[in-house]
Amino acid sequence: MDKFLVTGAMGFVGSHWCEHLLRKGKKVFGLDLGPFYPELLEHPNFVFAQDTIKNYQLLKNLVDRVDCVCHFAGIAEPQQYIQFPRKVIDITAVVGLNLIEMCRCTGKLFLFTSTSEIYGKSDALPFKEDGDRVLGATTTKRWCYSSSKAVLEHYLDACARARELDHITVRLFNIYGPRLHGRVISTFIEDAMRGRDLVIHGNGEQTRCFTYVDDMVEAFDRLVSNRECYNSVFNVGNPIETSMKMLASTVQQVAASNSIIRNVNYDQAYGSSYEDIPRRVPDISKITRFTGWTPATSLERGIAATIAYINGAQNRESALQKRRRQELRHSAAPLSIN
Ligand SMILES: NC(=O)c1ccc[n+]([C@@H]2O[C@H](COP(=O)([O-])OP(=O)(O)OC[C@H]3O[C@@H](n4cnc5c(N)ncnc54)[C@H](O)[C@@H]3O)[C@@H](O)[C@H]2O)c1
Incomplete structure (x- = not known):
């Protein structure tokens, strides 16, 4: 498999996966709304289309050129399921189909890339791929994301059973690392680095399983390289549970921050139509059995690497700004008249 289309190529998951494919010498076509990472854009094997995934003519043209389509474009920030449910359903379900x-x-x-949200509020922990889904009312906005992803999972399963398509479906559990925005762990890290309060929604006892992005990339690589993994669904996550309280204090320690940790109730954070899930833990025995994959990065090491990346990015940014200022001064200097 040599040519890949990555939708959402400039997003968090997409940019890391593109870098990995390019390191392996693959040809990568990226589609996204915005050009953000020069390290990708400047690569000779990377072709970037800055456009919406709703441009079906362009999308069809790109699909025709590749062997594998990696579909990551979408709306992944929980705040957006609440604010723009129609848009979430449109981009996830309609465009995905x-x-x-x-x-x-x-x-x-x-x-x-499906999601751990598929399991909804099931309490059958740890979640196995063939476990039940337990969801709330359709008037509770947060379930629009889980339900949209589930429609695609059903459709892929139907196509695969009819031998009309090969797919690999991964249910991701709170992936984090450099370039993540708008999720609890990235918000805590950014706030700790700026000395702002770390704000926990609810009492902080709710847990998540945080998975470092390099571990996720390794899982994708093993799945795509192994035909036995095709037409199946896999949990990709670190099974170690971390409460929000614990996450906040770990971030505070690793960042050596003086930030204060405080709690706000859910209504203040999301309005009244929100329902949180107390625990979400993957059973990863299936992916381990098929590929030998297990996550290798501790939470402390992952947070430290993310902080180092942010510091490096700020230094790179200020060096760039300095160079631009110098260029500007130089170009503004009066011409010498001989
Ligand atoms: N990061 C996680 O922990 C996680 C967990 C579960 C599932 N996922 C899934 O993985 C995928 C990638 O997530 P992410 O964390 O990288 O999110 P992200 O927001 O960083 O990336 C999504 C990308 O999609 C692009 N996009 C959105 N609408 C588009 C449109 N109309 N046309 C073209 N591009 C568009 C965005 O510009 C963005 O770059 C998503 O499908 C998400 O549902 C992620």
């Missing part, structure tokens, strides 16, 4: 159809008609492998 159209893209799968393009792959079905042209025989392209489809790598799909």
Whole structure:
């Protein structure tokens, strides 16, 4: 497999996966709304289309050129499920179905990032891939994301059973690392580095399983390289549980920050139509059995690496600004008249 299309290529998951593919000498076509990472844009094997995934003519053209479509474009920030549910359903379910159809008609492998939200508020922990989904009312906005991803999972399963398409579906559990924005762990890290309060929603006893992005990339690589993994669903997550209280204090310690940790209730944070999930833990025995994969990065090490990246990015940014200022001064200098 040599040519890949990555939708959401400039997003968090997409940019790390593109870098990995390029390091392996693959040709990568990226599609996203904005050009953010020069390290990707400048790579000779990377072709970038800055456009919406709703441009189906362009999308079809890109699908035709590749062997595998890695579909990551979407809306992944919890605040957005609450604020823009229609947009979440449109981009996730409607666009996703159209893209799968393009792959079905042209025989392209489809790598799909589903989510741990699929399990909803099930209490059958740890979550196994064939476990029940337990969701709330359709008037509770947060379930629109889980339900949209589930529609695509059903569709992929139906296509695969009819031998019309090959897919790999990964249910991601709180992936974090450099370039993540808008999720609890990235917000805590950014706030700790700036000395702002770390704000916990609810009492802080709720847990999540945080998975470092390099571990996720390794899992994707093993799955895509092994035909036995096709047409199946895999949990990709670190099974170690961390409460929000524990996360805040770990971030505070690793960042050596003086930030204060405080709690606010859910209504203050999200309005009244929010329902949190107390625990979410992956059972990873299936992916370990198929590929030998287990996560290797501790929370402390992952947070430290993320902080180092942010510091490096700030230094790179200020060096760039300094150079631009110098160039500006130079170009503004009066011409010498001989
Ligand atoms: N990061 C996680 O922990 C996690 C967990 C579960 C599932 N996922 C899934 O993984 C995928 C990637 O998530 P992420 O964390 O990288 O999110 P992200 O927000 O960093 O990346 C998503 C990218 O999609 C792009 N995008 C959105 N709408 C688009 C449009 N109309 N046209 C073109 N591009 C568009 C955005 O510009 C962004 O770059 C998503 O599908 C998400 O649902 C992520």
